[in-house]
Amino acid sequence: MGLTLYEKLVERHCIHRFSDDELLLYVDRTVLNEYTSPQAFTGLRKAGRSVRRPEAALGVIDHVNPTDPDRVASMGDPEAELQVAYFRRNCDEFGIELIDILDPRQGIEHVIAPEEGFILPGMVVAAGDSHTTTYGALGALGFGIGTSDIEHCLATQALRYHRQKTMRIEVAGRVPVGLSAKDLIMHLVHALGAAGATGHAVEFSGSAIMGLSVEGRMTLANMAVELGARGVVIQPDDAVLEWLAGRKRVPQGTHWQAMESDLCNLVSDPDATFDAVHCFDAGDVSPMVSWGVSPDQALPVSQAVPEPEAQPTASRQEQARRAIAYMGLQPGRPLEGLEIDRAFIGSCTNSRIEDLRAAAAVVKGRQVAKGVRAMVVPGSGAVRRQAETEGLDTVFKAAGFEWRQPGCSMCLGMNPDILGPGERCASSTNRNFEGRQGAGGRTHLMSPSMVAAAAVTGRITDVRRLGVAR
């Protein structure tokens, strides 16, 4: 019987098998940040252990740093300062390369690691951030781990691993013009639920997936963790090779050719079987907006806040009532037309150059609506510079957007970028959890172009109603 791509990657990385499903799994790369790693390094020191392959780890400061337009080395907050100081010391003493705050490459780990050519098809990448699933877009198996497993991974270059069940999510057709990978993944999360892929490694396939750009696939794979996916893979194709070509750390010469020849092996066999299969048609996707406090509480922008009574169980009804109250909404209220206070374009889901281009195309020639504070936080220094080369910064600034420095920023508000209580935000991020962007803040997830449309109209708006500069 054939194997799925996920099963092949697990086989390739199996160091030792304890039982059918329990193994010691080799990890090719890890990426470290300042907030989930400190206790892992402390653990190594206490046990007198070293880092087995320091060159297989990359340290990035991204969660706690401010993103003020003029970059400064200071974190501005003593706790963040201490965390960053400890991270610097850890990377230095254990020999791990650190992309520090004033480094021109600095940015969000899941934007930088691919940009640096640090992630390649066929790898296993485990890192201390749930959105490590992003790397599935490059044909690597990416999954998030906690601090104790970061320590395990640093010490051993491996993890005790329980093989996941397999799921294929196949999307036929093409994502309609004017829509994006964000709308597609929000559609899937809405359809399958926030635990729709729990316990599974997900392979995305089908013409709509392969028709996405590599950056679009990153958006999709990134947010698959909002389905509960414990790992993501997408078959790597020529588009991935083109995207990687010329990047700093990618293999050279015969090594590049070997990687290229290996691509045909990184595919699920035609007779491979999955534990679960879901099929969708991209033609059914609409511009999506979240209305609640879980990423699956989302609907097409043309629809209204649902009636809690329509939920199947008493606890789901209570959950919906609580979400609607937290969000300051009423059942039956149309999503379109909801007034916003803030607009945020950024995060590891949607801060790459294509995201900024899509948003700028909407913003061009328009102004941020009165009373709305709008921010763009590019995913990395490289994205920021590329956008400036293309004049996108001018478009945003002329419209009244703040053009800021890279970081995780208001996706989770560990830095000074937060919502005030009750503020309503159109956001290109990945999680609308209660208090995620600031205590009492109200997050509406959507695509970058939908955020741009909300910013310039002052209310949630179907971006397709606005003429878009091409």
Next chain:
Amino acid sequence: MTVTWPLKANAALLLQPDIDTDLIMPKQYLKGIDRSGLSDGLFRPLRFLADGTPDPSFPLNHSPGNEAQILVTGPNFGCGSSREHAVWGLQQRGIRAIVGSSFAGIFCDNALNNGLLIVELAPSEVSEIAAAISAMPSIQITIDLARQRIEFGKDSLDFAIKPERRNQMLKGEDRIAGSLALARQMAEFELAYSIRYPWLLAKP
């Protein structure tokens, strides 16, 4: 954390679905470099009302829930961020085991790595235990890990757990030491891997 099995303790009900790790441990508690001080942050958005006063309806805010060492939770508990601070905070608050119908993968691994037992049951079984706790909030629940059994009043349920996780929890094994002990297998693997996939192992 050392837990003596079997565990006999009160349980608190937290049946709301999709309790994410931002709710379990909000961001303002994530800026430490050690594991201390997390008890204060535990479930903070759920423990307090908007005006800052404790929510009387939150089970951990009053007796006997405030003495609970077992949580009985709704589906998809621990979804979202990978922050292990959520697990450390639960343990610092005295929680030793969580019983529920489904758990997010990273949270589950984090919990078990720290010796916080995760017991996954069918939704109907969770409802059965929840009904017993609702009927008598002071009921003592026994979790016998060695026998993989939960006892509540006159009733009991068997549960499944991966054998390696059960053994690790019972013996308090150092998992990293276990992996490091496979040094020979690791060396053989890395050699073969470097020959077969040299572009992946080459210094980036």
